Amino acid sequence: MEKSAIYHISEHSYAYPVNNDTLIVRLKTKKNDVDKIVIHYKNLYDHSSNSKKAVMSKVLSARYCDLFEASLHIQERRFKYCFQIFSKGENIFFTSEGFMKAPADEDFFYYPCINEDDIFHLPKWAQGEVIYQVFVDRFFRSDRAPDYPDLRSWNMLPEKEMLNCGGFRGLVRKDTYYGGDLAGVTEKLDYISNLGAKVLYLNPIFAAESYHKYDVTDYFRIDSRFGTLHDLKELVEEAHARGMKVVLDGVFNHCSYANELFQDVVRNQEKSKYKDWFHIRSFPVNEERKDYDSFGNVAPSMPRLNTSNQEVIDYVIDLTTYWTKTLNLDGWRFDVADEVSHELWVQLRRSLKKISPEIILIGEVWNNASRWLQGNEMDTVTNYKFRKALLKFMQKHRNANIFWEALSSNNMLYKSPVYNYLINLVGSHDTTRCRTLLGSAELHVLAMVVTLSFQGMPLIYYGDELAIEGGFDPDNRRPMQWNEISNPWAKIIGQITRFRSESEILKKGSLVPFDSGNPEVISFTREYEGKRIHLVANFGDSNARVVIPGGVNEIILGQAEDHDSGTLEVGFRKFALISS
């Protein structure tokens, strides 16, 4: 046995409660190195009876490591446990004190007590639902939209001229407006609802300097370009009337240079009561001397808020409370969540969940997000690692194993209740569009099909359901192509989205990959309460014959030929969603 690979810690994604008296415990080992693991466990205060035993299951398998899991139930909610590992004739215990032949109770790992606040409470309604993301200026222009003389024609592409300011987002022209508005979104709610999306996520809409509104000038006001408070209230009410939920974009890492909070500093300098609300390195602060931290420290037009300052935390709590109550809001997506202080998120979650226990809190995080997913900050995050693994598979290694290993590695970082909430996406307003990256609408559809059948909350960036094109920012923010909504790709994507919206299995089920025998095929089973749905997506250039575990009952969606004995033939660049 490779002892150096054995890893466990009695916290985080390795030991966590899922309810009052059930603890999930996990152990990492070298891949395929271990024959069996038996977990021995008992009440922490039980010094006499024998331990209970449970065989652990291998639940994830990454490139070099496997992850084993067991679910322990102890009514007294106090746990101690150790692992008996069987490997190639060897049989040894792994404990809090290391490896040993015969551990005493005091050598066990402890999970001393499950308290109510250790349990990760996620909004039940959101599990596995589809999110539709709308960039308001680029979605639909209503008749009520405010008139501005500078609107760009809906059919023109965004200007490519970049401002020279560095930063991975390649900050672009601020003033390119197409004229989409909130009332326009309301008008198109039936379209979004009919698509099967449960959640409408709007990019920022508060008063801001730019068309993208990530540089907020007034957190308590709707941007007049997009409409009025009345328009927004109507939008939310109409969404709710359709059974939909609305999520707003909260940008609290930074604001605009023109924001009154920062302008007070510019006017009053060291005497400003807001001087500690930012990270000012030296005074005076003005248009010339920009000696303060900003978004990425590269965008002086967006000074960074000091989110460790309790006054700033209180301000953010106030404004989010105001909007949540005023609009009867269902959730927030937090911009640059990984640069805002943890202290702010902890306090904000506590406040918002008190107002509305079922509100959903989404963090924008591009890399490992485990710090924000312990249960006291975000409910879920933008799972860009999913996108990365899928694109790497499609563009580089046509090897499904590598795809699964990457996702296993990612999932090992998180507690399993989050899996049905991870926001899987093939693109957003911050990436080149998937269709353009892949150079093929057929492959784009396959990517969408995998995403929309996957465990998690799939996010559709407006237009991706039509397979629209778009290079890097700003080209990925082209106006919505309403004339494309009946194209053949839209039809297929719409079918699977609508099917998902009605399927408990796709929304709430577990996911287990199965081996298709073909490295270019992504194949997995979703299972919920004993019922199963399988996806076979063939990314290869020839037909694939795949044996479906449990056999084929019905081909729900897609194209495939059902041969005898549960073997399905799926055409190249085609997929099949199957019940068994």
Place this chain on the structure above:
Amino acid sequence: MEKSAIYHISEHSYAYPVNNDTLIVRLKTKKNDVDKIVIHYKNLYDHSSNSKKAVMSKVLSARYCDLFEASLHIQERRFKYCFQIFSKGENIFFTSEGFMKAPADEDFFYYPCINEDDIFHLPKWAQGEVIYQVFVDRFFRSDRAPDYPDLRSWNMLPEKEMLNCGGFRGLVRKDTYYGGDLAGVTEKLDYISNLGAKVLYLNPIFAAESYHKYDVTDYFRIDSRFGTLHDLKELVEEAHARGMKVVLDGVFNHCSYANELFQDVVRNQEKSKYKDWFHIRSFPVNEERKDYDSFGNVAPSMPRLNTSNQEVIDYVIDLTTYWTKTLNLDGWRFDVADEVSHELWVQLRRSLKKISPEIILIGEVWNNASRWLQGNEMDTVTNYKFRKALLKFMQKHRNANIFWEALSSNNMLYKSPVYNYLINLVGSHDTTRCRTLLGSAELHVLAMVVTLSFQGMPLIYYGDELAIEGGFDPDNRRPMQWNEISNPWAKIIGQITRFRSESEILKKGSLVPFDSGNPEVISFTREYEGKRIHLVANFGDSNARVVIPGGVNEIILGQAEDHDSGTLEVGFRKFALISS
């Protein structure tokens, strides 16, 4: 290279800031498997320049794994990094996406931004200081002590009769009073101060049913057996006058059945406003029907508080605020810290540090304590793992390597700034006394010498400085033996304690073990600002010749013969503290 053993996560003890712009990054590998690790790092938003590089140092070595560390400085406070690992001719990068030959920036691990609240602020004054623990009833009886007719004679041993209630603490008779009091502690402050202890930690003193006072009946009142509020104020003032600090014991996991909070529930049942302050399983609650959670779920006389309830949290904040302010208190030791909710600790820390930023918060934790040592709960914990490793070494494996591997394994769990605060102890009111376990005063002295020379805050349980005996609870709570304070063991222990209290090296220095060539010898170097002190403690039954790294300048304490060329001969069961 054993890739399955490579472990890193961009948080916790693997990535943490130590100030505004410095990040400590660590990587775990298989033991002795890696030749060199170079960390490549740059500003998260820098997409053009080359990465900076630093060679990582091996800082800890456990049984099967090594831990490498580097300190990264980036003025912009935003980090991305990856590891280039050289092993037996192999040379590969380890990234957030796994192993690869040529990582892109987006494959790096991210530490997105250091915020002020990510930095673990520890009370500077406490670093490495000696704590003296006093069980008030058993320490000293002043002339002012309240008179009670039931006092047990100071020279008698505690009664051994145990109540039949299970639990690892073996709850014992509640009513065995010897009559020690707060004024008695004040009288003996010179003794404690002359010993070199900086911190006086008192076991509980609030009104309670038992002599040990862990079953509090009134959190806002001093127990009348121990004296008055005036006595306590005087004690703290007199301690402060001697440059000492005072830490009280906060028992918030449970209280007494007789506490008015619980009695209100007993009287009013479901109508009590405190019914959700406890974990009541079913009503009615009374002397017969004890259907509620209690300390360890085994002691109905101590109902467990529901520390996830915000009202309970507020109550604990109120009372600790009251005492902290009223007494000008320097710290709290929190009983059963690992069963109280994290939510309580997070909020309590925030409140207490606001009142008194330099207050010390100590958690009673027996096992892995990393969850409480992230920087937002405790400052430090009772490091019982140190005791376990030391006793195992002395009683079982006379092999210094095993001792060091156990401590390395423990230290890997924690952020390094905590090392100088970990509370190392050979015993407490909850353990059999070290002297009795070892069966030898000589060995007890050696154990104390190692503890008092070690990195951390050594804790002396009253009487251990005299090598007094004591079996398991209640025998370990014998009254202080004032007639023993000049015994030969007390003399040696007192010398080293006093030396430590004046030594920046022992208080603030790093610790690195060095190989003595003799498995029965514990030998290490403490270093601070280029100055070094070495300890050689010979637990064997024959003399040991040890080469001191850097040679011998002076034998500060202990007994040893200084041979030529920096070789020291230390007698069996003797030690030497050496400068070089």
